[in-house]
Amino acid sequence: MLAQSARNSGYVGSTVCKACHPDVWVNFNKNPHFKSIAAGNKPGPDTGCESCHGPGGAHVAAHGGKATIVAFSELKPAQVLDNCLRCHAQTISRANIRRSSHTLNDVVCTDCHSIHKATVPKFLLAKRQVELCYTCHADVRAQFSMPFKHRVNEGFMTCTDCHNPHGAFAPTWRTADRPRMVDQDVNEEPCLKCHAEKRGPFVYEHPPVRIEGCEMCHYPHGSVNSRLLRRPVVFTLCLECHNGAGNFGRQGKGDPLTAATHSMTDPRYRNCTNCHVRVHGSNADPLFLR
Amino acid sequence: MRRTAILLAFPLLTAAVCAQETVAPTPDTVGPARGDNVSDYNVVNTFETGVRFFSVGGSLPEYRSNVNYGNGVRLLSSDLTINSKDGHGKYFDEIVLTTQGLGNDPYESATLRIQKNKLYRYDMVWRLNDYVNPGLVTGGADGLHAMDTRYTLQDHDLTLFPQSKIKFFLGYTHSSQGGPAISTVQLFDTNGNPYPVFANVRRSWNGYRVGNEIEFFGIKLNWMRGWEDFKEDTPFASAGTGPVSSFTRQEPYHGTSPYWRVALFADKKLVSFNGRFTYTAGQRGFLLDETALGTSAGTGINRQIVTSGTARRPVATGNATVSFFPTSKLSIVNHTSIYNVRTEGDSTFSQFDNATQSFTYLSFQYLGIRTVANETDVNYQFLPQLGVYAGYDYSSRRIRSIVSADIPFYDQTNKVNSGVLGFRIRPVKPLTIILNGEIGRDSRPFAPKSDGNYHDLGARAEYRHKSLLLSAYAKSDYNTNAVSFSAFASRSRTYSANASWTPREWLSFDVGYTKLHLYTVGGIAYFVDLNLVPGEQSLYFSNLHTGTAGVRFSMGRRADLYVAYSRVQDTGDGRSTPDGPGIGSSLPAFQAAQTFPVLFQSPLARFSFKLSERVRWNVGYQYYGYREDFDRTLGYRANTGYTSILWSF
Numbered sequence A: 001m002l003a004q005s006a007r008n009s010g011y012v013g014s015t016v017c018k019a020c021h022p023d024v025w026v027n028f029n030k031n032p033h034f035k036s037i038a039a040g041n042k043p044g045p046d047t048g049c050e051s052c053h054g055p056g057g058a059h060v061a062a063h064g065g066k067a068t069i070v071a072f073s074e075l076k077p078a079q080v081l082d083n084c085l086r087c088h089a090q091t092i093s094r095a096n097i098r099r100s101s102h103t104l105n106d107v108v109c110t111d112c113h114s115i116h117k118a119t120v121p122k123f124l125l126a127k128r129q130v131e132l133c134y135t136c137h138a139d140v141r142a143q144f145s146m147p148f149k150h151r152v153n154e155g156f157m158t159c160t161d162c163h164n165p166h167g168a169f170a171p172t173w174r175t176a177d178r179p180r181m182v183d184q185d186v187n188e189e190p191c192l193k194c195h196a197e198k199r200g201p202f203v204y205e206h207p208p209v210r211i212e213g214c215e216m217c218h219y220p221h222g223s224v225n226s227r228l229l230r231r232p233v234v235f236t237l238c239l240e241c242h243n244g245a246g247n248f249g250r251q252g253k254g255d256p257l258t259a260a261t262h263s264m265t266d267p268r269y270r271n272c273t274n275c276h277v278r279v280h281g282s283n284a285d286p287l288f289l290r
Numbered sequence B: 001m002r003r004t005a006i007l008l009a010f011p012l013l014t015a016a017v018c019a020q021e022t023v024a025p026t027p028d029t030v031g032p033a034r035g036d037n038v039s040d041y042n043v044v045n046t047f048e049t050g051v052r053f054f055s056v057g058g059s060l061p062e063y064r065s066n067v068n069y070g071n072g073v074r075l076l077s078s079d080l081t082i083n084s085k086d087g088h089g090k091y092f093d094e095i096v097l098t099t100q101g102l103g104n105d106p107y108e109s110a111t112l113r114i115q116k117n118k119l120y121r122y123d124m125v126w127r128l129n130d131y132v133n134p135g136l137v138t139g140g141a142d143g144l145h146a147m148d149t150r151y152t153l154q155d156h157d158l159t160l161f162p163q164s165k166i167k168f169f170l171g172y173t174h175s176s177q178g179g180p181a182i183s184t185v186q187l188f189d190t191n192g193n194p195y196p197v198f199a200n201v202r203r204s205w206n207g208y209r210v211g212n213e214i215e216f217f218g219i220k221l222n223w224m225r226g227w228e229d230f231k232e233d234t235p236f237a238s239a240g241t242g243p244v245s246s247f248t249r250q251e252p253y254h255g256t257s258p259y260w261r262v263a264l265f266a267d268k269k270l271v272s273f274n275g276r277f278t279y280t281a282g283q284r285g286f287l288l289d290e291t292a293l294g295t296s297a298g299t300g301i302n303r304q305i306v307t308s309g310t311a312r313r314p315v316a317t318g319n320a321t322v323s324f325f326p327t328s329k330l331s332i333v334n335h336t337s338i339y340n341v342r343t344e345g346d347s348t349f350s351q352f353d354n355a356t357q358s359f360t361y362l363s364f365q366y367l368g369i370r371t372v373a374n375e376t377d378v379n380y381q382f383l384p385q386l387g388v389y390a391g392y393d394y395s396s397r398r399i400r401s402i403v404s405a406d407i408p409f410y411d412q413t414n415k416v417n418s419g420v421l422g423f424r425i426r427p428v429k430p431l432t433i434i435l436n437g438e439i440g441r442d443s444r445p446f447a448p449k450s451d452g453n454y455h456d457l458g459a460r461a462e463y464r465h466k467s468l469l470l471s472a473y474a475k476s477d478y479n480t481n482a483v484s485f486s487a488f489a490s491r492s493r494t495y496s497a498n499a500s501w502t503p504r505e506w507l508s509f510d511v512g513y514t515k516l517h518l519y520t521v522g523g524i525a526y527f528v529d530l531n532l533v534p535g536e537q538s539l540y541f542s543n544l545h546t547g548t549a550g551v552r553f554s555m556g557r558r559a560d561l562y563v564a565y566s567r568v569q570d571t572g573d574g575r576s577t578p579d580g581p582g583i584g585s586s587l588p589a590f591q592a593a594q595t596f597p598v599l600f601q602s603p604l605a606r607f608s609f610k611l612s613e614r615v616r617w618n619v620g621y622q623y624y625g626y627r628e629d630f631d632r633t634l635g636y637r638a639n640t641g642y643t644s645i646l647w648s649f
Helices: A002-008 A034-039 A048-053 A057-061 A077-088 A129-136 A138-143 A207-211 A234-239 B002-017 B060-066 B588-592
Strands: B036-038 B041-058 B072-084 B094-102 B107-116 B120-132 B148-160 B166-188 B194-216 B219-232 B236-239 B244-250 B253-267 B271-296 B299-327 B330-345 B348-353 B358-363 B366-383 B386-402 B410-425 B431-442 B453-465 B468-482 B487-504 B507-528 B531-555 B559-570 B598-612 B615-628 B636-648
Touching: A034 A048, A048 A077, A129 A138, A129 B468, A138 B468, A138 B487, A138 B507, A138 B531, A207 B366, A207 B386, A234 B507, A234 B531, B041 B060, B041 B615, B060 B120, B060 B615, B060 B636, B072 B636, B166 B219
Parallel strands: none
Antiparallel strands: B036 B041, B041 B072, B041 B636, B072 B094, B094 B107, B107 B120, B120 B148, B148 B166, B166 B194, B194 B219, B219 B253, B236 B244, B244 B271, B253 B271, B271 B299, B299 B330, B299 B348, B330 B366, B348 B358, B366 B386, B386 B410, B410 B431, B431 B453, B453 B468, B468 B487, B487 B507, B507 B531, B531 B559, B559 B598, B598 B615, B615 B636
């Protein structure tokens, strides 16, 4: 009954496809989409080749041709996205895909995923993840080539440890929806997934850590400076905020100046974190000394 | 059949073109692409075992901090996939196991997926990172040491009934950090100079989660309940060395962050909706018990400090996204988010000083942040060759603060208005041009370096035709915060150009160049001999040139040669010594910190020979050279290499 109904609407079944596309079929049992065929009880539009490529009746009758089938190489980016999201829309990791920077810039599913020629079986990636991302993000590739960096090229980390390539929720740090593609650890910055000791809560928080995020002082990808810092030395990094100027800071009176005893001609006062060791937050000292 | 082989080989070939940054493991493949049939399963299995070797001249600790590949036998990589032929395996339908660096590489990992259609899916990731933890003093001279700090991370996720309308999720995460690292203890020698104390760090955190997903009437409800526990009990002890004759600190922490996450999805032809709510009740109990005897900063000390208390940080977020698709060319997406966090605790906590026999009651510093943001994006495809998107974001962030009982409660709000505009141009099919810009105005930036008045401009062009990929990218970011006597401004520009080309099946090229230019000016005020020096500027110039080049050459389908070179050089502002041109600040130390010329380069070569259908022999060499122009003591020259057998069975 199901088969009869499918044939009437132009669906011919995947076994017909393999006659002309043996190269695709030969490994299709390894493809996650094979589950729909293995289930054996799905209607034509939801199973096998035709669930993505549409009914194949006309294609068979015309002895092939891209005009008679849904050929992804011929689709516009938005059509590719719509096609895939028909099944893959309703998951939390893709909740923001319509507003993601990738979608807005026409980077859609088939730019990263290769359904029939995947190099990486998990998630059907066209290439190893880092290589995939570097294809467009050459500037980020340069950052991960720095002497100090998170170990992405070395295989310890992947881009998706911190980023959601399908779009992320509005960040809970900074404002103005910047950055757009950084994932969250439930509702905090993803850095804290690994650097949990900096998560707090602390009795004495260093407010910029919570309000502006780790990037206030660190480059997240890589840096020529030790500890991924934005400056080669600590004291300029600290003093550029702690200058007492304007109405900045948690009390609106400018970020506090250093103590008058801290003579900057004395080298020991230029190593701020040698004494202010708990710069990410302290439970014992408001000046982060302990 | 030949066509099939080429189709399977092509993505592997192009994959190897890009981003081979480390010489090993070997990315080349061996064995039959389709694997072997065993009973009702198809098996593809490869292992690469070999020996690494290295020698370092210069700063070994710096090398171990940055690179850290060592000597010895390794299981450099392995890949195993087992798939049922018909999707009806008895216990499983798929196993995918991938490992890297097992056997003492500094970067080890293993990922595993096991699943049986309709019934379950299990995912595991295990990772380890060994590195020398540099000291908190940048420049590292005081902080580098000879032993590794070790991070391990593992995640386990089990999904029951993954293809049904009712799914269940169970998950466990465990991570730990151990080994010597710079501690958060500071002691002082007889001259009052601080020196760092090392400790054997003991930190671990565990996460447990359970959840469920239900689909009804086309709406999906997903919820998850989780618990994340963190503990640290690093002991610090020092006896009989240095001016402090006895020092002990017990500082156990225990933090817990139980959370809820609830999400709802509905996806229809003309409109889709999703919402998410999270709540985390973060809490951390702490105790600090410190005893110090001896001399610190030239004066005798007999100090015991005991501090204890509980800190709480409840965090709530809400997100709602509505997408409209009035026509096939137009989509309108609105995203609203609310974020609320308060850091608070017991109203006071006590600190006992043994030397003075006194208690000090200290107040918690309350910090509350509440952000409400709304963003609307419109995406319209005018023509097949031209698409446009525009977005407007409004954020309102309220920050409330109590520093101490004698300082009044402080409340401030900053509002940000920002807009984005972008164009997608595809004049011919292989060529894509993206132009975009963003502008934002913050009514009250929190810190001088926060985004204040900023704008970004970006352009990207990409040409893809068969096996040729050409791309170019340019971006500029400007940010300015002006205040009464000082100003912070940053200006960064990035230019990048890349080319990948595989003219023949046996030959491929990959070349890339990126320039990252950064110039910042920040107002500073500091003290010299108790006198305030106001109105000076901290300048920072960085001109980073990075280049990569790689060539792959295959000989007669048996041998592969890969040669690559990576170079990172910050030329700074062009000076050859730390002495500055006398601008920004009168203090030489500030002028010396205005730029940081450095060179990091790494050529590599790898030769891989196919001994038989199932065995490859590989040998490779990679050089790492690091040089700081102003301080040569931290430079190193490392020769690393490996030889291995890659086999499939």
